[in-house]
Structures are given as structure tokens and as C-alpha cells.
Amino acid sequence: MSPAEDPRLEQPEQAEQAGLEHPTNGLDETVHQRHRLGILTITAEAQRAEFGYLRDALGLTPGNLSKHLTVLERAGMVEVDKGYTGRRPRTWVRITPQGRAALAAELATLTRLLHRHTPAHDT
Amino acid sequence: MGDKGSDPASGQERDEPGADGGADLLDEMKALRRRARAARHAYWFPLVLFGLLTCASVPFYVLPRYPDGATQGGPSLPILGGFPGLTVQRFLGYYWLAALLGGLLLTLLWYRRNARRVGLATPARGYIMTTAVLTVLALVIPLLSQVRSPHWLSWLQQLQVLWPGDLVLRGTFPFVIIAAGLWVLAWAERSRALAVIAAVYTATALLSSLYDIGNVLFRLGWNPSGGNWSLTSLPNVLLPALVLLAAGAGAFAVQRHHRTRT
Numbered sequence: 001m002s003p004a005e006d007p008r009l010e011q012p013e014q015a016e017q018a019g020l021e022h023p024t025n026g027l028d029e030t031v032h033q034r035h036r037l038g039i040l041t042i043t044a045e046a047q048r049a050e051f052g053y054l055r056d057a058l059g060l061t062p063g064n065l066s067k068h069l070t071v072l073e074r075a076g077m078v079e080v081d082k083g084y085t086g087r088r089p090r091t092w093v094r095i096t097p098q099g100r101a102a103l104a105a106e107l108a109t110l111t112r113l114l115h116r117h118t119p120a121h122d123t
Numbered sequence: 124m125g126d127k128g129s130d131p132a133s134g135q136e137r138d139e140p141g142a143d144g145g146a147d148l149l150d151e152m153k154a155l156r157r158r159a160r161a162a163r164h165a166y167w168f169p170l171v172l173f174g175l176l177t178c179a180s181v182p183f184y185v186l187p188r189y190p191d192g193a194t195q196g197g198p199s200l201p202i203l204g205g206f207p208g209l210t211v212q213r214f215l216g217y218y219w220l221a222a223l224l225g226g227l228l229l230t231l232l233w234y235r236r237n238a239r240r241v242g243l244a245t246p247a248r249g250y251i252m253t254t255a256v257l258t259v260l261a262l263v264i265p266l267l268s269q270v271r272s273p274h275w276l277s278w279l280q281q282l283q284v285l286w287p288g289d290l291v292l293r294g295t296f297p298f299v300i301i302a303a304g305l306w307v308l309a310w311a312e313r314s315r316a317l318a319v320i321a322a323v324y325t326a327t328a329l330l331s332s333l334y335d336i337g338n339v340l341f342r343l344g345w346n347p348s349g350g351n352w353s354l355t356s357l358p359n360v361l362l363p364a365l366v367l368l369a370a371g372a373g374a375f376a377v378q379r380h381h382r383t384r385t
Contacts, residue, residue: 037152041152041155042156046246047245048244050238050242050243053242057159107149110149114146
């Protein structure tokens with residue numbers, strides 16, 4: 001029976017349980033971009049991360065980082081607070097529970113994908 | 124990870140994960156997480172601060188000398204200052220109340236300053252709240268359980284079951300409060316090293332609270348008090364202080380080394 005004829009594939013959950021769905025189907029387009037994944041990884045590690053730290057750690061230009069943050073903010077995965085420390089403007093980024101869940105799901109999917117391609121699974 | 128030219132808004136930004144790509148991405152995220160964790164570690168300060176505050180408490184542990192026949196009033200603040208009726212300095216409890224709350228305030232300010240400097244904030248609120256709540260409970264429980272209350276408030280006397288027993292005897296219960304705070308801080312800092320320090324310090328705090336460490340020194344043939352019995356409590360105070368100061372100095376060296384390397 002070809003995969004197309006397999007009735008188990010009619011329901012994605014059942015296909016997942018049967019181990020027939022490819023792990024890449026679980027990847028989130030918003031999160032699965034290395035810089036946005038990096039932003040979520042760093043902000044999940046701290047209570048909040050400052051714009052300058054993210055820019056330096058990820059090696060991005062300020063404009064590019066802002067665009068990535070806008071994508072994540074629109075998806076509800078981070079919150080951006082702008083304020084001042086003395087006279088210096090500061091932008092702090094905080095991960096939301098939704099962002100934390102998306103990061104965990106993405107890393108789990110990547111790990112599953114990796115295990116799928118290890119020699120033990122190829123045999 | 125320097126890819127300054129990629130356009131986040133374009134539709135061509137998805138990195139299709141092959142096995143190697145997925146492994147590289149996971150490794151990259153692990154490295155980012157490790158660097159961020161190391162960069163925000165700043166726990167050397169509370170270790171050194173509470174080590175110094177413990178050293179500064181030494182005069183309050185020098186046992187008072189009473190004239191013959193004089194009664195001993197005991198500590199003004201039981202639990203924080205020892206057990207009622209036992210020989211400790213009267214102001215020990217007040218000292219620790221001020222030292223614990225002042226130390227927490229300085230630690231809070233330290234973490235805020237570190238967050239501004241490094242660009243990563245540690246969630247230290249749990250540490251501050253845990254230590255503050257335990258300090259307030261240690262202050263309030265004896266007061267409530269000893270208060271002469273009307274019949275309908277007699278249940279307050281049942282709060283005596285919450286007294287931490289023998290841990291109070293030597294006036295070293297503040298060490299146990301500091302130890303509890305360190306466990307929460309180790310979790311907030313996601314630091315195994317601080318968890319090990321918290322475990323060693325907890326063991327030391329319990330030992331200091333339950334045993335006269337001077338006995339060990341006597342058996343080794345060294346009398347640290349030199350015949351002055353009013354100083355026999357000092358090993359119980361100096362050992363926890365030494366643990367905090369040594370751990371704080373080590374953590375400072377490691378964290379400074381990391382900062383200069385990155």
C-alpha cells in the first residue's frame with residue numbers, strides 16, 4: 001500500500017502517532033529562521049534581553065534585528081519594552097509563554113529530525 | 124551567526140533543515156544559550172556580601188558575661204536571634220533582621236545594575252521574595268505564638284509548631300534562611316556551580332545550627348577561644364562565613380575571566 005492510500009494518513013495526529021509524518025511538518029515558519037530562533041533562545045535564558053546584547057550576540061544590524069523582532073512580536077512570541085536608563089534609550093525584549101512553547105516545539109522537532117537521520121534509524 | 128544581509132521580511136528566509144543543518148542549528152542554539160547564561164551570571168556578589176555580613180555579626184555572638192546571680196533576658200527577637208532564655212547577645216536578632224533585609228536590597232540593586240551593564244536580566248525576584256518571606260516569618264511567628272490573645276485568637280499559639288526546633292538554639296537560624304535563598308538563586312541563575320555551593324553552605328549552616336564546631340577543634344588540640352569561653356560560638360559563625368567568602372571569590376574570578384574573554 002502506498003502512503004497515499006494509507007488511511008492512517010487521513011488524520012495528521014494518527015499519522016504522527018504512527019510515525020509516518022515527517023518531522024519537518026512540525027516546523028513553525030515564524031520560529032524556524034536561525035536569527036529568530038536565536039532571539040527566542042537568548043530571551044528564554046533571561047528574564048529579558050537588551051536590544052544591544054541581541055544585536056551583538058546574533059551579529060545583526062540594528063535594522064535587521066528590528067525586523068526580526070517585529071515578526072516575533074506580531075506573532076505574540078516576544079514583548080518589546082522601550083524606555084530610558086538615565087538619558088540612554090533602551091529596548092528590552094521579553095519572551096512570552098507562547099514564544100517559550102514555540103521554541104520548545106521547534107527544538108523538539110529539530111531533535112526528532114536529527115534522530116531520524118542518525119545511522120540507527122537509517123537501517 | 125553573522126548574517127547581516129539576510130532580509131527577514133522576504134519569503135526566502137526559511138532554512139531548510141537537512142540532518143547536518145538541523146544539527147548545526149541545534150549546536151548554534153546551545154552555544155547561544157551557554158554564552159547568555161555565562162554572561163548574566165552575577166552571583167558572586169550576594170555570596171561575598173552575606174559572607175561579609177556574617178563576619179560582621181561576630182561581635183553579637185560573643186557571649187555576654189553576667190554578674191553572679193543575674194538573670195539572662197535572652198534574645199529580643201527569638202528565632203532570628205536565638206532561643207529565649209539562652210545566652211546570646213541581646214541585639215543579635217535586630218542585627219540579622221537589618222542585615223538580611225539590607226543584604227537583599229543591595230542584591231536587588233546589584234542585579235539591576237548587572238542587567239543594565241550586560242544587557243541580560245536575571246529573574247532574581249524569586250530569590251529576594253523567598254529570603255524576605257522567610258525572614259518576616261521568622262520575625263512574626265514567635266511574636267504571634269507568644270502573644271496573649273483572646274479566646275477566639277487562641278489558635279495563634281498553635282503557630283509554635285512552626286518554630287524550627289533545635290535550629291534556633293545557637294542563634295544561627297539566619298544561616299538557614301540564607302541557604303534557602305541560595306537554592307532559589309541557583310535555580311534562577313541556572314547554575315550547577317551555585318547549586319553545589321548552596322548544598323555545601325546548607326550542610327555548613329545545619330552543622331553550625333546543630334553542633335558546637337568548637338568541639339572538633341578541641342579534639343584536634345586547638346582551643347580557638349584560648350580559655351575565653353565567651354568566644355566558643357565563633358567557629359559556628361566563621362565556618363559558614365568562610366564558605367560564602369571562598370565561594371564568592373571563586374565565582375568572581377570565573378565570572379571576571381568570562382567577561383574578559385568575551
